[in-house]
Amino acid sequence: MRLLLLAIVGLSAGVIVHQGALFLRYVLQVEAERRRQVAEALGVVGGEAPRRWKRELLGRGSIAGLRKAHERLIERAGQEVVIGFAEFVAISLGFAAIAAVGSSLVGVAAIPSLLLAVIAGSLPWLWLRHRAAKRCNEITRLLPGFMDLLVLSVESGLDFTSGVERIIERATPSALTEEMRMVLLEIRLGATRRGALRNLADRLRIGEVRTLASAIIQADRYGVPLGRTLRMQSEQVRAKRFQRAEERAGRAAVLISLPTVLFLVPCVFLILVGPYVPEVMRSLESGF
Template identity: 40%
Template sequence: MSDQLIPWTITGIAMLSAVLFVYAFMTLMEEMPETDRRYMDPLPLPLRIIWPAVDFIAIHIGERLPVEWLEKVRSSLNRSGLSYLLTPEQLFGLQVISVGFFFAVSHVLLTAMDASSFALSMAIGLLGFLFPFLSIRDRRLKREKEIVRALSIYLDFITMAVEAGLNLNGALLQAVEKGPDGALKLELHRVLRDIKAGMNRSDALRSFAERLRLREITTLVSALLQAEKTGASVGKSLRIQAEQRRVERFQRAEKQALEAPVKLIFPLVAFIFPTTFIILGFPIAMKFMYEL
C-alpha cells in the first residue's frame, strides 16, 4: 500500500509546486510598475519581443545588484550612446535572457548532432552572458571613431562662428544645425539641451567630456574652460584645437596606409599564394603525369 502512495505523493507535490510557482509568478507580474519610455529611444523589434521578460528580471533582480557595478555599466552605456535605450538593470535582464537563449540553441544543436553535453551547453550559455557586453563594446569603439573623425569638421564650424562674432553657445547651435549627422551632433545637441535646462555651460561641457571620455574631447573642453577662466581668446583656442585635430587625422590616415602592407601578408600567404600555385602547378603536374 505504501509503495502505491509514493508515486501519488510525488505527483501531488509536483502539481502543488507548479501551482505555487504560477501563483508567485502572477503575483510578481501584478506588482510590476509600468515602465515609462516616453523619453527613451524606441526599442528594435527583437527587444520588443523579449522586453516583458527583461523588465521582469530588471525590476526583481537587477535593482538588487551592487551600485558600483551599475555605475560602471551606466558609464559604458553613455559612451556607447545607449543610455536612452536601456538602463543597467535592463541590460542585466538582457544578459540573463541571452544566457537562456544560448543554452537552448546550443543544447538543441548538440542533440541534433548526437553530441549532447550539458556541461558544454552550460559553457556556451555562460558565453551568452558576455554577448551583450561585447556588442556594446563594439558599438562604443565604432562610435568613438566616428566622433573623432567628425570632430575636426565641427571645430571648423564652431571656430568660424566664434570668429564671426557669435558667442560659444550660438556657435555650438550653428554647428549642430549645419554639421553632418552622427554621434557627435547628438552629443553637442545634448550639451545645448543641458544649457537650456539651466545647467551652467562649464558644467555642461564637463559632463560632455565625462560621458565620452575621449582624449580629444577632454583636451578641447579643458582648453575652452581655461580660455574662459583666464579671459583668453576663445576663437584662437578653437583655431589651435581645430589645427591639432586636423594634423592628428592626417597622421591616423598615414598610419593606416603604412599598416596596410603588413596586414596583407597573412591573406597573401594563407589564401592568394596557395591558390596561385595550384592554378599554375596543376597543368604542369597533369602534363608530367601524362608523359610518365
C-alpha cells in the same frame, strides 16, 4: 535533466557576473590614471572628482560596478539605446539560459554547453559596447569639420554658445550635434560652460573631446582668445585624424600580406614546380 539545466544556467550566470566584475576592475584600474590626468588638466586635482573616482575603483562591489559600467555605456551609446540595468541583466541571463537549454536538448556535453551559455550571455554586452564605440567613432570623424565651423563662428563675432547653437540648427543631425545640444541644454539649465564641457568629456571619454574641453576651460581661465584656441585645437584634431588614417593604412598592408602568403605563394609554387613533377615521378619509377 532539469537539475542539470538549472545548474548550468546558474553557473553560467555566476561566471558572467564574476568575469564581468574582473574585467570591469581591470578597466577601472587602467582608466584611473587617465582620469587623474584629465582631472589635472581640468583643474580639479585634490577635489572631489579624484576621491570619488577612487571610491568607485576600490569601494564598489561587483554588481554596483557592473551597473556603473552599464550606465556609462548607455551614455556613450546615445539616446537611441535606453535599457535599464535590470532589464539588460535579464536579457543577458535569458540569452545564457536559451543557449544552455538549447545545447542540452541537442545533446551537447555539459562543458561546451556552459561555454556556449557564457558566450551567449556576453552578447548583449558586446552589442552595447559596439554601439558605444560606433557612436564615438562617428563623433571623432565629425569633430574636425564641426570645429572649423565653430572657429568661423567665433571669429565672426559670435560667442561659444551662440556659435554652437547656430551650427546645430543648420547641420545634419548626428551624434555630435546631439552631444553639443546636450551641452547647450545644461548651460541653459544653469550649469557653467566649464561644467558642461567637463560633463561632455567625462561622458564620451574621447581623447579629442577631452583635449578640446580642457583647452576651452584653460582659455576661459587665463583670458586667451577663444578663436585662436579653437583654431589650434582644430589643427591638432585634424593632424590626429590623418595620423590615425596612416596607422590604419600601415595595418592594412600587414593584413594584406597574410592572404597573399596563404593563397598566392602556393599558386606560384605550383606553377614553378608543377611541370617537373611528372619527370620526378618517372625518375623515381625507373629507379625502382
